[in-house]
Amino acid sequence: MSAPLLDVSGLETQFPTRDGVVRAVNGVSFTVNRGEILGLVGESGSGKSVTGFSLIGLVDAPGRIAAGSVKLDGRDIVGLPNDELRAIRGKRISMVFQDPSMTLNPVLTVGDQMLLALRAHERISAGDGRRRCVAALEQVGIPDPGRRLDSYPHQFSGGMRQRVAIAIALLHKPDLVIADEPTTALDVSIQAQILTEMKALARDTGTAMIWISHDLATVSSMADRIAVMYAGRIVESGPTATVLRDPRHPYTRGLLDSLPAIAQAGEDLASIPGTTPSLLKLPPGCPFAPRCPRAQPVCANEPPLAVEGDRTFLCHFPLGVRA
Amino acid sequence: MTDGFVTASGVSRHFTPSLPLGERIVAAFGGAVERRSVRAVDQVDLSLRKGEALGLVGESGCGKTTLGRMIAGILPPSDGALAIAGEPVMTCGASPRKTTTRVQMVFQDPFASLDPRMRIGDALAEGPIHHGLVSKAGAVAYVRDWLGQVGLEPDYVSRYPHQFSGGQRQRVAIARALAMRPDVLVCDEPVASLDVSIQAQIINLFLKLRRELDLTLLFISHDLGVVRHLCDRVAIMYLGRIVEEGPTHEVYADPRHPYTQALLDSVPKLVLEEGAEVRFKPIQGELPSPLAPPPGCHFHLRCPFAAERCAVERPTLRPVATGRRAACHFAKTDLNIITGSSSSPAVIASGAKQSS
Ligand SMILES: Nc1ncnc2c1ncn2[C@@H]1O[C@H](COP(=O)(O)OP(=O)(O)O)[C@@H](O)[C@H]1O
Ligand SMILES: Nc1ncnc2c1ncn2[C@@H]1O[C@H](COP(=O)(O)OP(=O)(O)O)[C@@H](O)[C@H]1O
Ligand code: SF4
Ligand SMILES: [Mg+2]
Ligand SMILES: [Mg+2]
Numbered sequence: 001m002s003a004p005l006l007d008v009s010g011l012e013t014q015f016p017t018r019d020g021v022v023r024a025v026n027g028v029s030f031t032v033n034r035g036e037i038l039g040l041v042g043e044s045g046s047g048k049s050v051t052g053f054s055l056i057g058l059v060d061a062p063g064r065i066a067a068g069s070v071k072l073d074g075r076d077i078v079g080l081p082n083d084e085l086r087a088i089r090g091k092r093i094s095m096v097f098q099d100p101s102m103t104l105n106p107v108l109t110v111g112d113q114m115l116l117a118l119r120a121h122e123r124i125s126a127g128d129g130r131r132r133c134v135a136a137l138e139q140v141g142i143p144d145p146g147r148r149l150d151s152y153p154h155q156f157s158g159g160m161r162q163r164v165a166i167a168i169a170l171l172h173k174p175d176l177v178i179a180d181e182p183t184t185a186l187d188v189s190i191q192a193q194i195l196t197e198m199k200a201l202a203r204d205t206g207t208a209m210i211w212i213s214h215d216l217a218t219v220s221s222m223a224d225r226i227a228v229m230y231a232g233r234i235v236e237s238g239p240t241a242t243v244l245r246d247p248r249h250p251y252t253r254g255l256l257d258s259l260p261a262i263a264q265a266g267e268d269l270a271s272i273p274g275t276t277p278s279l280l281k282l283p284p285g286c287p288f289a290p291r292c293p294r295a296q297p298v299c300a301n302e303p304p305l306a307v308e309g310d311r312t313f314l315c316h317f318p319l320g321v322r323a
Numbered sequence: 324m325t326d327g328f329v330t331a332s333g334v335s336r337h338f339t340p341s342l343p344l345g346e347r348i349v350a351a352f353g354g355a356v357e358r359r360s361v362r363a364v365d366q367v368d369l370s371l372r373k374g375e376a377l378g379l380v381g382e383s384g385c386g387k388t389t390l391g392r393m394i395a396g397i398l399p400p401s402d403g404a405l406a407i408a409g410e411p412v413m414t415c416g417a418s419p420r421k422t423t424t425r426v427q428m429v430f431q432d433p434f435a436s437l438d439p440r441m442r443i444g445d446a447l448a449e450g451p452i453h454h455g456l457v458s459k460a461g462a463v464a465y466v467r468d469w470l471g472q473v474g475l476e477p478d479y480v481s482r483y484p485h486q487f488s489g490g491q492r493q494r495v496a497i498a499r500a501l502a503m504r505p506d507v508l509v510c511d512e513p514v515a516s517l518d519v520s521i522q523a524q525i526i527n528l529f530l531k532l533r534r535e536l537d538l539t540l541l542f543i544s545h546d547l548g549v550v551r552h553l554c555d556r557v558a559i560m561y562l563g564r565i566v567e568e569g570p571t572h573e574v575y576a577d578p579r580h581p582y583t584q585a586l587l588d589s590v591p592k593l594v595l596e597e598g599a600e601v602r603f604k605p606i607q608g609e610l611p612s613p614l615a616p617p618p619g620c621h622f623h624l625r626c627p628f629a630a631e632r633c634a635v636e637r638p639t640l641r642p643v644a645t646g647r648r649a650a651c652h653f654a655k656t657d658l659n660i661i662t663g664s665s666s667s668p669a670v671i672a673s674g675a676k677q678s679s
Contacts, residue, residue: 043518157609187382187545192589192605199601214518217591221601245595258523260552261593265572268530269552271523275488 003074004031005175005208006055011068013047013054020280024050024063026232032176035206037199039223039240041213041255045276046229048212052178055210056093057085072175091121094174098181100165104153110137110164111149117168136167141197159190166198173205180212195222216255220244225310228252231277231287238311246320248306248313251288286316294319327370328539329394329426329507334403336364336389340614359614363389365563366403368640371556373506376533376540378550378571380586381560384613387543388431388511390560394541395428395509396421407507424454427505431512433496437484443470444480447499456504469498472535474528490521494528501532507539514549522549529553547590551575556646559583562613562621565640569647579649579656581626582606620651628653 013025025047032038040048053059055070057080069076077088089095097103105113114133118124124132130149137145140163153161162182169177179198183191199222202209211222219226220240227237228249236249247253256262257270274291283289289299294317303316339360364386371377379387392398393405396412399419405412407426413419430436437446447469448462457465467477473494479487487495493513500508510529514522526549532538533553544550550557551571558568559582567580578584585606594601608625611617617624623633632652643649643656 043520159609187610188547188586188589189382189606190609192591192603195591196603196605215591216519217593220594221591221603239597241595241597241599244593255519256593258519259593260523260526260548263552265552266530268527269523271527272520273524275490275521276518 002034005034005036005073006032007069007071007074008055009069009071011051011054011070012066013050013059013063014066015060015063017280022279023232023282024279025054026279026282028068028229028232028234030227030234030237032208032210034175035202035208036225037202037209037211037223039211039213039219039226040229041216041219041226042229043214043255043276045279047232047279048214048229049180051229052095052180052210052212055178056089056095057082058089058095087121090117090169090174091172092174093176093178094169094172096162096166096169096177096179096182098184100158100161101153103165103168104161106153109150109152110156114149114164114168114171117171121172132171133167136171137164139170139201140164140167141193142167159186159194162186162194163197166194170201170205170207174207176208176210177202178210178212181214183218184213184215191218198222216244216259217261228255231282232279233287233314234312235288235315236311236313238309243311248308248311248318248320249288249315250292250294250317250319253319254291254293286314328373328375328408329371329541330404330406331367331369331390331394332404332406334364334367334369334390334393334400334405335362336386336393336398337362337401361613362563362616363613364393364400367563367565369558369565369568371507371539371541373539374537375556376538376542376554378554378557379541379543379560380545380547380550380557382545382586382610384610385560386563387545387560391428391509391511391541391543394507395426396423397428424450424456424503425505426507426509427500427503429493429496429500429508429510429513431515433499434484434492439484441483442480443482443484443487443495446484447480447495447502450499451502451504454503456502466498466502469502470495472501472532473498474524488521489517490524493517493525497528497532501536506537507541509541509543511543512545513542515544515546526553547575547587559586562611562616564621564650566622566651567647567649568640569644569649573644573647579643579647579654580622580651581628582622583649585625 009029011025011028015022015024028051042048054065059065065078070078111133115129118129118132133149134145137148142148142160142163183194211219213219223240226240226243227234230251236243236252254272258272263269272291277287285300286303289295299316303314306313306318337360367390381387393400399413407423412423413421444463444466447466451457452459452462466480470479471477475491475494514525517525542554554571556569557571557574558565561582567574567583574583575587578587588604606625619635620633620638623629638650638652640648640650642658643654644658
């Protein structure tokens with residue numbers, strides 16, 4: 001096994017607020033290998049986006065990374081000075097957001113901002129730059145790319161805008177793309193097009209991806225490995241299909257059972273009772289304990305991290321494991 | 324289409340978007356400005372039997388909300404008629420009004436219409452008191468009872484809107500609609516913004532309400548999985564028209580309209596085998612602008628089976644099996660009905676499906 005591209009260890013990201021410290025990411029560890037797609041799933045507020053932002057040093061002040069390391073090819077990039085981070089961002093690691101307007105500037109033509117993005121990391125003539133941009137747009141399935149370069153973002157449909165954002169993210173052939181719910185706001189037919197294209201692009205270019213989504217089905221069709229987040233932690237990880245077919249963590253099981261796709265039509269769904277905890281005052285021990293059907297008094301203690309082959313899980317009473 | 328409990332007959336709704344400022348000025352000086360209108364809903368026939376749950380499915384902008392609002396008596400149609408048990412939902416004339424409390428709507432953003440300074444108990448009592456469903460004296464007990472029915476603490480009557488979580492808000496919105504004792508509930512994407520675990524709780528609530536109250540439900544959703552779980556029948560919309568309609572499990576198992584087929588193929592499925600090669604069969608192209616939908620069949624530019632006829636002739640929503648209709652010239656049909664279309668194109672369609 002070669003060393004992973006990205007090695008995240010013990011990552012903690014916190015936001016001081018009037019009401020106390022929000023522990024948005026609370027001791028997260030995972031690795032991403034070259035060319036691999038890691039799916040990061042969890043319900044809203046579980047810390048997926050903050051994890052993504054933390055990896056590229058984009059945590060909103062006064063939020064900060066309080067502990068842990070993010071090693072890119074063995075080099076810790078937490079706490080690097082801003083200019084060094086900027087040299088990595090967009091070049092070696094880039095990000096695609098749910099809302100493409102986080103990437104796109106409404107007052108510049110698509111061509112102009114793509115050229116700016118190119119020139120952030122390399123010296124390139126206007127003519128060569130334009131050719132690169134046309135190729136990049138073509139690669140993400142934008143028809144008539146030469147003409148579209150002179151359009152403004154609002155002249156594109158939502159799906160096409162997201163494609164432009166993806167093209168920009170891929171301009172410098174990064175090692176890693178962090179895609180944060182990139183298809184959540186799109187209709188299923190456009191989502192299907194983009195999923196198909198991104199998967200092919202990742203494969204063709206050898207780009208690794210962290211695919212963040214709340215949708216288990218989408219992740220299951222994209223990701224080689226999956227990490228399930230709950231209340232700022234990764235509670236389970238492993239090969240996607242293995243984890244989803246035979247989950248170890250009761251939360252993963254609960255998420256799957258909540259899906260109408262699995263249940264018999266018309267039958268009550270085995271929903272998880274209660275709601276997600278406040279990150280301001282997490283219960284001690286396992287954060288899922290108040291909602292967990294398997295919880296015992298010992299769950300008020302920190303659960304052990306179990307490693308089983310290429311799987312990990314954080315639970316006192318994991319499913320499918322003999323005690 | 325008149326035997327249903329809820330009926331929409333030939334219903335259309337057009338919107339004329341306001342012009343951009345520049346064009347308004349041109350128009351004010353007598354310049355020629357093209358004023359195109361959106362046919363948000365275009366000659367829709369639909370009916371629901373009493374006690375039935377119908378899912379209304381389609382991608383954003385296809386007209387689901389507009390149709391739902393017309394059925395709920397909130398928006399007058401430009402054309403056509405809407406009725407519940409044979410009685411019109413709205414008055415006719417220049418300023419149409421809703422004439423019945425038998426239909427209520429749960430909105431996509433349920434709290435937009437609630438006064439943030441008003442306690443939930445008072446907000447929920449307003450309508451029932453106004454319509455004489457309950458006396459002022461009995462209102463508190465009445466609202467407490469409905470909160471209980473939707474799985475909320477009856478004591479929440481004294482809370483303010485902001486004190487509720489996302490899932491609780493949906494429950495409040497449902498209680499508010501049900502407190503009007505409707506026969507028909509129109510729900511616009513009621514679980515779309517919720518996390519799956521909370522979504523499952525609300526789906527269970529709908530299942531319970533369907534069992535306990537004799538509700539007729541129009542359930543608007545873009546989520547085919549939720550509709551499969553909750554609805555007896557499904558209607559698929561595309562650019563203002565219903566393209567297919569029938570019992571949910573039959574439509575999902577054997578879609579007759581190419582758009583329904585494409586939509587089903589686009590939905591990501593949970594993949595549970597290692598190394599499974601996941602392939603979508605995405606629909607080609609994008610949704611055409613609703614301001615200028617293509618002539619003939621609205622789907623023909625994206626349809627793998629389109630023929631010349633599709634570009635000129637609007638397909639009617641016609642029976643294709645018992646209790647099933649589809650609006651495609653070449654839809655496969657199980658019925659021995661003499662229609663304009665011959666049977667050979669159906670063979671084309673199904674043959675092409677096998678070879679793909
Ligand atoms: N700038 C911020 N200030 C305070 N809290 C924040 C900030 N950004 C995110 N959070 C909190 O961190 C938690 C995780 O958020 P996020 O990573 O966005 O969740 P997800 O992407 O999984 O929905 C949430 O409770 C959120 O409210
Ligand atoms: N009040 C309105 N004014 C102008 N256009 C509208 C209005 N309401 C809806 N539309 C247009 O009608 C079409 C259908 O919208 P809608 O019923 O909201 O679709 P859906 O609920 O399926 O997303 C869209 O093209 C939308 O832009
Ligand atoms: S009528 Fe024609 S264009 Fe329309 S869906 Fe059927 S085959 Fe396609
Ligand atoms: Mg997020
Ligand atoms: Mg809508």
